Amino acid sequence: MLHLPRGCSNLTVIAAVLRVELHIPDSHSLKEKRSVVRPVTEGLKKVASVSVAEVDFQESWQRCSLGIALVARDVGCLDTLIEAVRRYLDDQRKAEVVNVRVTYLEDPS
Numbered sequence: 001m002l003h004l005p006r007g008c009s010n011l012t013v014i015a016a017v018l019r020v021e022l023h024i025p026d027s028h029s030l031k032e033k034r035s036v037v038r039p040v041t042e043g044l045k046k047v048a049s050v051s052v053a054e055v056d057f058q059e060s061w062q063r064c065s066l067g068i069a070l071v072a073r074d075v076g077c078l079d080t081l082i083e084a085v086r087r088y089l090d091d092q093r094k095a096e097v098v099n100v101r102v103t104y105l106e107d108p109s
Contacts, residue, residue, distance in 0.1 A: 014078050015105040018068040019055070020089060021098040027061045036094045037064050044068065048084045064095070078104075 022040075027033040041052045048070065056065035068085060072078035082102060089097050 012073060013071060014073070014075055015069065015071045016078055016082060017103045017105065018066075018070070018082065018085060019099075019101045019103075020066045020068060021057075021100075022064040022066065022089075022092075022095040023098050024062050024064060024095050026094060029061060030059070033061050033064065037066075040089070040092055040095055041066065044085060044088060047088045048081050050081070050085065 022037075024033055024036050027036060037054060041054070044050055044052050044066075051069040053067050054064060055067040057063040070078060070081045070085070072081055086097075086100065089095075089100075
């Protein structure tokens with residue numbers, strides 16, 4: 001829960017991080033890999049307004065691991081965003097989803 005100054009309404013923020021592993025079977029170089037990964041990451045930013053970065057396998061031609069951060073006002077909205085991300089990734093023709101791990105971030109207070 002975010003604590004705001006007096007006079008402001010209370011806001012609840014919930015967040016999740018997805019770690020997505022992709023296989024790019026037709027890639028034979030890092031340049032080919034980037035030509036697949038770049039449009040995927042840019043598309044994710046447009047589809048679900050997320051923050052995304054390649055977090056592992058940077059030197060591998062056919063593997064990619066993306067870290068995706070999502071923030072929403074409640075669990076329902078967050079789950080809707082996660083489903084939108086999953087659908088978008090599943091629709092990619094040049095990259096296959098190998099694994100998705102979701103971690104919900106809790107408010108420490």
